[in-house]
Amino acid sequence: MLAIxxxxxxxxxxxxxxxxxGRRGFFPEAATAALTKFVFYFALSAMLFRFSxxxxxxxxxxxxxxxxxxxxxxxxxxxxxxxxxxxxxxLQTAAIEAQTASIGNTGFLGxxxxxxxxxxxxxxxxxxxxxxxLVVFATLLVVLVAGAREGKITASIFRSVGLGLLTNPMIxxxxxxxxxxxxxxxxxxxxxxxxxxxxxxxxxxALFAIGASLASKSAERLAVSGWLSFAKLVLHPLFVAAGVxxxxxxxxxxxxVAVSTAAMPVAGTVFMxxxxxxxxxxxxxxxxxxxxxxxxxxxSTVIGLVTP
Numbered sequence: 001m002l003a004i005x006x007x008x009x010x011x012x013x014x015x016x017x018x019x020x021x022g023r024r025g026f027f028p029e030a031a032t033a034a035l036t037k038f039v040f041y042f043a044l045s046a047m048l049f050r051f052s053x054x055x056x057x058x059x060x061x062x063x064x065x066x067x068x069x070x071x072x073x074x075x076x077x078x079x080x081x082x083x084x085x086x087x088x089x090x091l092q093t094a095a096i097e098a099q100t101a102s103i104g105n106t107g108f109l110g111x112x113x114x115x116x117x118x119x120x121x122x123x124x125x126x127x128x129x130x131x132x133x134l135v136v137f138a139t140l141l142v143v144l145v146a147g148a149r150e151g152k153i154t155a156s157i158f159r160s161v162g163l164g165l166l167t168n169p170m171i172x173x174x175x176x177x178x179x180x181x182x183x184x185x186x187x188x189x190x191x192x193x194x195x196x197x198x199x200x201x202x203x204x205x206a207l208f209a210i211g212a213s214l215a216s217k218s219a220e221r222l223a224v225s226g227w228l229s230f231a232k233l234v235l236h237p238l239f240v241a242a243g244v245x246x247x248x249x250x251x252x253x254x255x256x257v258a259v260s261t262a263a264m265p266v267a268g269t270v271f272m273x274x275x276x277x278x279x280x281x282x283x284x285x286x287x288x289x290x291x292x293x294x295x296x297x298x299x300s301t302v303i304g305l306v307t308p
Contacts (some may be wrong), residue, residue: 003256004117004307005300011113011207012296018211032212036268039206044107045173047199047299051123052177053187060124060131060178063289068248069129069258072240073137076102080231087224095144096270096279097224100287101231103137104264106130107170108210110201114260117303118253125257127174127253134171140165145277200286210292217289223285232291233298241306256306263302265291 021027052060069208084094087258104110114122114236139161146157180187185196240262244255266288274284 004304005241007117008113008300008303010294011109014204014207015211015214015292018034018208019214020211022215027212029216032209032216035205037211038207039202039209041109041169043064043198043202043205044111045169046195047202048127048170049177050192050195050199051120052127052174053180055124055127055178056181060128062125062250062254064248065125065244065250065254065258066128066132066249068243069132069240069262070136070243071247072236072243072262073102073132075239076231076236077137079235080228081208083227091148092277092279095141095148096274096277096284097228099137099141099270099273100228100266100284100308102236103133103267103270104232104236104263105267106133106211106264106294108206108268110261110264112206114257115279116203118257118260118307121253122227122257123197125254126261129258129261130170131174133158134168134269135165136267140292141273146282147280210234210268214289214292217271217285222286222290224283225290228283228287229291229294232266233263233288237302252308257304259306260299260303263299265295265299 018027018032022029022032077098080098082092084097089097106126111123111126111130142161142164143153143157146160147153150157174285237259241255241259244250244258249255250258266284268288271281271284271288274281
C-alpha cells in the first residue's frame with residue numbers, strides 16, 4: 001500500500017502546485033478556466049480518441065461490469081437522494097447532492113492516473129464507466145431538474161439532453177476513435193504522433209487545473225459537504241465493490257479498476273452543473289475541496305487494497 005501511495009504522490013503534488021499557484025494569485029481564475037477548457041476540448045479529447053482508436057466496442061462494453069457499476073452508483077445515488085429528502089430538500093437539490101455523492105473525477109483524474117498506475121489495460125473499463133457517468137447520470141440530473149422546474153417531463157428536455165451529448169467533446173472523441181477502430185484503418189504516423197503529443201498534455205494540465213480550480217473553492221456548509229464527500233470516497237467504492245465482487249462478478253483486474261474509479265473525488269463537472277442551474281453550488285464546491293483533499297489518503301488506500 002505504501003508503494004501505491006508513493007506512486008500517487010506526483011499526481012497530488014501537481015494538484016497541490018496548481019492550488020498554490022491559484023491561492024497566491026499567480027494563476028488567476030480566468031487562466032484556470034482557459035486551461036480547463038484546453039484540457040476538456042483538446043488534450044483529454046485527444047487522449048480519449050487515441051485510446052478509443054485502439055479499442056473495439058466489444059473490448060470496452062462488458063455487460064456485467066456495466067451492470068455492477070450501474071448498481072453501485074445508483075445505490076449511492078438513491079441513498080444520497082433519500083438523505084436529502086429526509087432533510088426536507090426539494091427534488092432539484094436532492095438531485096445535485098446525489099450527483100455529488102456518486103460522480104467522480106474520472107476524466108481529469110481517474111483516466112490519467114489509473115492508466116499509468118494500472119496500465120493501458122485499465123483504459124477500456126474506465127471509458128465504459130466514464131460513458132455511463134456522462135450518458136446515464138448526467139442525463140438523469142438534467143431530466144430531474146428540468147422536470148421539477150417545468151412540472152412535467154417533456155420531449156424538449158430529451159432534445160436538450162441529446163444535443164448536449166452530441167456536443168460533449170469526450171463523447172465525440174470516444175465515438176470518433178471507435179469509428180476509426182471499426183474501419184480497420186490505422187492512423188497515419190503523423191496523425192498518431194500529433195494526438196499522442198496533444199494527449200500527453202492532458203495529465204499534467206488536468207491535474208494542475210484541478211488544483212488551481214480548488215483555490216477558488218470555499219469550505220462552507222461543512223456538515224452536508226462532509227457527508228457528500230464521505231458518500232463519494234467511502235460509500236461509492238464500497239457499493240461498486242459489492243457489485244463487481246458479489247452481484248455481478250467480473251475479472252479481478254476489472255474489479256480493481258472499477259472500485260478504484262469509484263474512489264475518485266467529486267467531479268468538477270458537478271459544480272459546473274450546480275452553478276449553471278443555480279442549485280447549491282457552495283456545498284458542491286466544498287465537497288470537491290474536501291473530497292479531493294482526503295482522497296490523497298483514501299484513494300491510495302483503495303487502490304492498494306484492490307490491486308495485487
